[in-house]
Amino acid sequence: MATLLLALAFAAGTCLGLELGPSGRAPAILALAAALAGVAALWRGSGRFHAACAGVALLLCGRLHGGLAERPPGPFPGGEGVVRLAVVGASTPYGGRCEVEVRPVGSEQRWRLWVDPARCPLAEGQEVWALAGDLSSPAAPRWPGDWRGQGVDFEVSQLWLAAAASEGWMRRYWAAVASLRHAGEASARGDPARGFVLAAVLGLPAALPPGERGELRRAGLGHLVAVSGMNVAVAALLLRAPLLRIGLLLGGSTALACVLAWLPVAAYVGLTGAAAPAVRAAVMFSLVQLGTLLGRPAHGMTMLALAAAGLLAWWPGWARDPGFQLSLAAMAALLRPVGPGEAPPGLLAQSWHVTWATCPIGLMHFGHAAVWGVLSNLVAVPVFTLWVAPLGTLGCLLWPWVGDVALVPAAWGGRLVLDLAAVVAWAPEIPGMALAGAAGLMLALRWSRWLGTRWRAGLPGPWICTATIAAVLATRPGEGPTPPDWFAVGGSREQALVVPASTRGLACVRDPNLSPEAWGPLLAELGYVGVAGLTTRRGGEPPHLLALREQLQREGLWRPTPGCEATPEIAVRTAMKACLARTGQKTAALRAGPECFVGGAWVSLATDGPVLAALREVGRRMRW
Numbered sequence: 001m002a003t004l005l006l007a008l009a010f011a012a013g014t015c016l017g018l019e020l021g022p023s024g025r026a027p028a029i030l031a032l033a034a035a036l037a038g039v040a041a042l043w044r045g046s047g048r049f050h051a052a053c054a055g056v057a058l059l060l061c062g063r064l065h066g067g068l069a070e071r072p073p074g075p076f077p078g079g080e081g082v083v084r085l086a087v088v089g090a091s092t093p094y095g096g097r098c099e100v101e102v103r104p105v106g107s108e109q110r111w112r113l114w115v116d117p118a119r120c121p122l123a124e125g126q127e128v129w130a131l132a133g134d135l136s137s138p139a140a141p142r143w144p145g146d147w148r149g150q151g152v153d154f155e156v157s158q159l160w161l162a163a164a165a166s167e168g169w170m171r172r173y174w175a176a177v178a179s180l181r182h183a184g185e186a187s188a189r190g191d192p193a194r195g196f197v198l199a200a201v202l203g204l205p206a207a208l209p210p211g212e213r214g215e216l217r218r219a220g221l222g223h224l225v226a227v228s229g230m231n232v233a234v235a236a237l238l239l240r241a242p243l244l245r246i247g248l249l250l251g252g253s254t255a256l257a258c259v260l261a262w263l264p265v266a267a268y269v270g271l272t273g274a275a276a277p278a279v280r281a282a283v284m285f286s287l288v289q290l291g292t293l294l295g296r297p298a299h300g301m302t303m304l305a306l307a308a309a310g311l312l313a314w315w316p317g318w319a320r321d322p323g324f325q326l327s328l329a330a331m332a333a334l335l336r337p338v339g340p341g342e343a344p345p346g347l348l349a350q351s352w353h354v355t356w357a358t359c360p361i362g363l364m365h366f367g368h369a370a371v372w373g374v375l376s377n378l379v380a381v382p383v384f385t386l387w388v389a390p391l392g393t394l395g396c397l398l399w400p401w402v403g404d405v406a407l408v409p410a411a412w413g414g415r416l417v418l419d420l421a422a423v424v425a426w427a428p429e430i431p432g433m434a435l436a437g438a439a440g441l442m443l444a445l446r447w448s449r450w451l452g453t454r455w456r457a458g459l460p461g462p463w464i465c466t467a468t469i470a471a472v473l474a475t476r477p478g479e480g481p482t483p484p485d486w487f488a489v490g491g492s493r494e495q496a497l498v499v500p501a502s503t504r505g506l507a508c509v510r511d512p513n514l515s516p517e518a519w520g521p522l523l524a525e526l527g528y529v530g531v532a533g534l535t536t537r538r539g540g541e542p543p544h545l546l547a548l549r550e551q552l553q554r555e556g557l558w559r560p561t562p563g564c565e566a567t568p569e570i571a572v573r574t575a576m577k578a579c580l581a582r583t584g585q586k587t588a589a590l591r592a593g594p595e596c597f598v599g600g601a602w603v604s605l606a607t608d609g610p611v612l613a614a615l616r617e618v619g620r621r622m623r624w
Contacts, residue, residue, distance in 0.1 A: 002051045003302050003305075003306065004299075004301055004302045004305050005051060005055055006051070006054055006055055006058055007302070007305035007306045007308065007309040008305050008309075009055040009056070009058045009059045009062070010058040010059065010061065010062040010309045010312070010313070011062065011305065011308050011309045011312050011319075012059060012062065013058065013059040013060060013061065013062020013063045013065070013066065014062040014063075014065055014066040014069075014309075014312040014313070014316050014319060015062075015066060015312075015319045016059075016062070016063050016066060017062060017063040017064060017065060017066025017067035017068075017069070017316070018066035018067070018069060018316050018317070018319050018320065019066075020063070020066075020067060021067055022067045022068060023063065023064065023067050026064055026067075029060050029063065029064055030060075030061075030064060032060060033056075033057040033058075033060035033061050033064075034057075036053045036054070036056050036057040036060070037053070037054065037057040039053045040053035040054040040057065062312070065312075065313065065316060066312075066316045066319070069316035069317060077132040077135055081131075081132045082129045082130065082131060082132060082160075083104060083129070083130050083131075083132050083135060084104070084105045084127060084128075084129055084162060085102035085103065085104055085105065085111070085113075085127065085128050085129075085130055086102060086103045086104075086105055086125075086126075086127050087100060087101070087102055087122045087123065087124055087125065087126045087127070087128065088101045088102060088103050088110060088124055089101055089124050089174065089270070089273070089274065090121065090122070090123055090124060090174045090175075090177040090178035090181060090270075090273075091120040091121050091122040091123075091178050091181075091182070092181060092204075092206075092273055093117060093120065093181060093182050093185040093204070093206055094205075094206040097114050097115070097116070097117060098114070098115050098116065098117045098119065098120035098121075098122075098182075099112060099113070099114055100112070100113045100114075100115060100120070100122055100128075101113075102128070105127065111135070111153075111154060112153050112154070113130065113154050113155075113156045113159075114153070114154070114155045114156065115156045115159050116159070117182075119159045120178070120182060121175070121178030121179050121181065121182045122178060123171060123174035123175035123177070123178045124170065124171065124174035125168070125170065125171040125174065126161065126162075126171075127161075127162035128159050128160060128161055128162055129159070129160040129161075129162055130154075130156050130158070130159055131156070131157065131158055134154055134155065134156045134157055134158075135154055135156075141597075141600050142489075142587050142588070142589060142597070143489045143514075143518075143522055143587075143589035143597055144521075144522055144525030144526060144589065144597060145518070145520075145521030145522040145523075145524060145525040146518070146521075146522075155586070157586070173267070173270070174270075177270060177271050180202065180271070180396075180400075181202060181203075181204060181273075184198040184202050184204050184207060185198075185204055185206060185207055187399075187404055187407075188204070188207035188208075191411070192208060192209055192212050192414075192415075192418055193411040193412070193414040193415040193418060194207075194404065194407050194408075194411045194414070195207035195208045195209070195212075195414075196208060196212070196224075196225065196388075196411070196414035196415075196417065196418055197388060197392040197395065197407050197410045197411050197414045198392075198396075198407070199225035200224055200225050200384070200388060200389070200392060200414070201272075201389070201392040201393055201395075201396050201410075202271060202272060202396060203271070203272030203273040203275065203278070205225055208225060210515060210516050210517045210547070210551065211516070211547070211550055211551060211554065212418055212421070213225070213517075214425070214517065214551065214554055214555070215418070215421040215422050215424075215425040215554065216417075216418075216421045217366075217370065218370065218372075218421075218424070218425040218429075218554075219370065219372060219373065219376045219420070219421040219424035219425050220355065220370030220371070220372055220373015220374070220376050220377060220424075221370075221373065221376055221377065221380050221417065221420075221421050221424075222370070223326070223330075224380065224384050224388075224417065232265065232268065232269060232272075232277075232278050232281035232282055232285070246260060255293055258289040258293055261289065262285070262286060262289050265282055265285055266282060269281075269282045275323060276311065276315075276318045276321050276323055276324035276327065277323050277324060277326070277327035279311060280307050280308070280311055280324070280327055280328070280331075281327075283306075283307040283310055283311065284303045284304065284307045284331075287303045287306060287307065288303070300335035301332070301335050301336075301337075304328065304331050304332060304335060308328055311324070322361065322365040322366075325361045325365075326358050326361050326362070329354075329357040329358050329361055330354045330357060330358055332357065333350075333353040333354045333356075333357035333358075334350060334353075334354065336353070336461075347377075347378060347381065347382070348374075348378060349458065351373065351374050351375075351377045351378060351381075352374055352458070353460065354373075354377075355369075355370070355371060355373050355374045356439075356460040356464050356465075356468070357460070357464055358370075359371075359435065359464070359468050359471070360464070360467040360468050360470070360471040361471075363432060363435075363468070363471035363472060363474075363475050364471050364474065364475060367432075367475055368429055368432070369430070369435060371430045371435070372424050372427050375424070376420060376421065376424045379420055380417050380420055380421075383413050383416055383417055384413070384417065387410070387412075387413035388410050388413040388414055388417065391409045391410035391413070392407065392410035392414075394406075394410075395407040395408075395409065395410050425554065432472040432475065433472060435468060435472055436468060436469045436472035436473070439460070439464075439465040439466075439468040439469050439472075440465070440469060442459045442460060442465055443462060443465040443466065443469075445459060446459050446462060446465075481525070481526065481527040482527055483500050483505070483507065483526055483527040483528055484526065484591040484592045484593075485499070485500070485591075485592035486498065486499050486568070486572065486591065486592050487499075487526055487589070487590070487591045487592075488572050488575075488576060488589070488590045488591075489513070489514065489522075489587070489588070489589045489590070490511075490513050490576070490587060490588075491576075491580070491586055491587055491588075492576065492577060492580055494511065494513060495511070495513075495572065495573075495576060495590075496509065496510065496511050496512045496513045496514065497509070497510045497511065497569075497572065498510075498523075498526065498528075499564055499566070500564075501532035501533065501561055501563055501564050502532075502561065502562070502563030502564070503532060503559075503561045503563070505527075505528060505529040505530065506528065506529070506530050506531065506532040506559055506561055507523060507526070507528040507530070507531050507532065508531070508532050508533045508534075508535070508564035509531055509533070509534050509535075509548075510534075510535045510536065510537070511535075511536050511537060512534065512544070512545065512548050516544075516547050516548045516550070516551035516552075517551065519531075519548060519551070519552065519557075520551075520552075520555050520557060523557065526591075529557075530552075530556075530557045530558070530559040531552050531557055531558055531559065532559060532560060532561035532562075532563070532564065533560060533561070533562075533564060534548060534549055571594070572590065575590055575594035575596075575605060576588065576590055578594075578596070578605050579594075579596035579597075579605065582596050582598055582603070582605070583596065583598055593605070
């Protein structure tokens with residue numbers, strides 16, 4: 001119990017420091033933490049007093065650690081020169097582009113680059129040159145509702161390979177990982193079922209089309225293609241027993257057997273991109289192996305707390321990652337202690353508790369909770385665990401020699417999961433207030449005397465119910481913003497134009513040039529509740545227009561209505577040039593005013609000063 005509390009204290013302190021930022025009294029806090037640690041180690045007293053002192057010391061250390069992680073990532077290079085960067089891990093293909101994590105040579109900072117896929121695959125150990133002008137400032141959301149801007153993010157127009165790095169075994173491993181991931185994305189095009197297998201086994205969500213990814217999320221099955229802890233757990237279960245036996249046969253040593261069982265799991269986590277949930281599962285598996293070596297039984301909640309504290313010590317920014325939070329909440333629900341005489345929960349009970357445990361996090365990050373996952377996981381989890389995961393892993397091992405035929409058996413199971421998600425995704429979304437009412441009812445039932453112990457154990461905990469109610473109240477939509485007279489996003493030559501429709505709250509979109517998934521958050525940030533029409537200057541219905549219409553239909557935003565307002569195209573083009581010059585990027589967002597979206601906020605491009613610009617904004621709102 002003491003280990004559990006100490007790990008929780010450090011994790012809580014790290015999260016607190018991440019929110020508060022760097023402290024101006026770091027030396028005093030560090031001295032106080034050292035004094036408390038000395039008292040805990042040297043003072044003779046009760047065990048609880050020692051544990052309390054150690055816990056507060058770790059809380060203070062976590063506060064400093066999280067605050068340092070929030071320090072500004074600059075300075076950034078400027079001008080027209082080049083910057084030498086070292087690749088970290090392996091590049092990841094994503095939606096026709098390539099994501100590369102890099103570290104400036106001689107620095108401990110980590111940046112994320114989005115480059116032309118022709119420059120990939122790239123492996124850890126390689127060094128590249130990038131234009132300093134592309135790294136002039138940390139990227140922010142490019143338009144309202146953009147999912148980018150989380151961290152140090154750049155779009156790089158040109159990239160050159162530097163001198164080849166030394167050919168070590170780690171370099172060869174990451175090169176193989178990068179090549180396999182890029183080949184997987186190319187192989188999955190045109191076949192969503194095969195894309196599901198590659199997304200689930202190799203951690204390639206871009207192998208699935210955006211529509212299928214959205215349906216999986218709404219059906220509560222998004223964790224299957226996010227390489228969550230369950231994927232790593234399945235891989236560990238498949239490998240642990242036979243490798244332990246092989247290790248015991250080879251050397252007769254438990255240590256050798258545990259190492260042989262651990263190495264493939266570590267290699268698999270790297271293969272999938274080392275996302276936070278996968279690393280968490282790998283750390284817990286390592287703790288189980290360590291307990292086997294030491295001959296000590298493993299305590300589930302203690303291992304979970306130690307894994308969370310270790311991951312936050314390594315990378316505090318994971319505390320804000322929705323995948324990390326969802327993984328911890330789901331695992332805590334699965335590892336919750338069973339009362340005396342109480343039978344272990346079955347699959348339905350586990351799905352029920354996990355859905356409620358992750359409900360507050362889903363509401364806070366995404367505005368909705370995948371309630372129907374309680375039912376969809378009853379079918380999808382057994383199919384994934386017994387069919388897709390083992391056959392997909394075997395198929396990926398044989399794939400470099402056999403080709404796409406090796407993935408066909410696993411793709412049959414993937415097709416079943418995708419069909420299930422397509423059906424469940426059409427179910428109506430449960431309103432947030434209904435979830436809050438259900439949470440309040442279950443909270444009252446837990447406190448009632450007439451409800452039996454057996455039924456009370458099946459209800460979510462009081463903390464989960466309270467958190468659900470708080471999340472609903474915090475995310476309850478108020479009065480939305482007033483839609484602008486027009487909105488444009490794009491480059492100097494082509495822009496997507498959005499104007500109000502004749503029906504209030506609806507928009508007409510012309511030449512949409514963003515991915516289908518980007519339009520829902522964008523329209524919500526602009527104050528629109530739906531789309532009345534989609535058009536293009538070239539006429540007809542190109543594939544990207546049909547894909548956007550299907551996405552809007554799935555999200556309930558497609559409401560065709562005749563009548564759209566005219567757009568002042570000349571004024572838009574003139575203002576767009578000024579906006580692009582202001583942002584220094586190839587893509588910019590602009591609205592009537594004219595105002596440019598810079599650094600996550602609207603900046604006026606008017607030349608008549610801030611007072612008249614503010615009056616213009618007030619007049620625009622009154623006209624609507």
